[in-house]
Amino acid sequence: AQSVAQPEDQVNVAxxxxxxxxxxxxxxxxxxxxxxxxxxxxxxxxxxxxxTGDNLVKGSYGFEAEFNKSQxxxxxxxxxxxxxxxxxYFCAVRDPNNDMRFGAxxxxxxxx
Amino acid sequence: xxxxxxxxxxxxxxxxxxxxxxCYPIPRHDxxxxxxxxxxxxxxxxxxxxxxxxSDKGSIPDRFSAxxxxxxxxxxxxxxxxxxxxxxYFCASSIPTAxxxEQYFGPxxxxxxx
Numbered sequence: 265a266q267s268v269a270q271p272e273d274q275v276n277v278a279x280x281x282x283x284x285x286x287x288x289x290x291x292x293x294x295x296x297x298x299x300x301x302x303x304x305x306x307x308x309x310x311x312x313x314x315x316t317g318d319n320l321v322k323g324s325y326g327f328e329a330e331f332n333k334s335q336x337x338x339x340x341x342x343x344x345x346x347x348x349x350x351x352x353y354f355c356a357v358r359d360p361n362n363d364m365r366f367g368a369x370x371x372x373x374x375x376x
Numbered sequence: 377x378x379x380x381x382x383x384x385x386x387x388x389x390x391x392x393x394x395x396x397x398x399c400y401p402i403p404r405h406d407x408x409x410x411x412x413x414x415x416x417x418x419x420x421x422x423x424x425x426x427x428x429x430x431s432d433k434g435s436i437p438d439r440f441s442a443x444x445x446x447x448x449x450x451x452x453x454x455x456x457x458x459x460x461x462x463x464x465y466f467c468a469s470s471i472p473t474a475x476x477x478e479q480y481f482g483p484x485x486x487x488x489x490x
Contacts, residue, residue, distance in 0.1 A: 307409055307411070307421025307422075307424055307432055307434050308409075308411070308419065308421055309421075364413060364419055366481050368480075
């Protein structure tokens, strides 16, 4: 079965520093991977996705993610974090039925 | 641990019929979110409720309505169903404590409109 795992419940970074939110996946076949962000009391917002092509995917708000097949990872990154990036981040994979399977989420806190 | 429960898991309706989907959040979770995922599509946020009040609204059609009840379960009511409403509908629940807003997803209800 397709699944993703987010090993960190919480990530804390200082504003201006690079950030990484980790995600590993387990899939059979080619993975379709996604990152979503959720702000307090708001619905999920799409950030980026990997289907095929370049391993480095660029998305909204300056975020990018690197697909690494050998490490089965799809970590979310940003070169310089903003306080406004503080939110809950979900990694997800689309299974063969086209249903989304979400990770447990990682809370990112960016401190001034 | 208890998870988010959705019922029914599968539902088949005909065009112009109505459907009601139910979501039972994790105990003590007071916030519920509804999403629609069409075939091959990304999930689209529909609507959310916090403490029985609508807290956010996304791309929910006027033919749909939803509410959250005193026991925090939520129902999504869909009328005048169209073929394009065929999708996976899943809900998520969370509890906005001071430090965490973890959102837990249910398994989804697959609605097929024929």
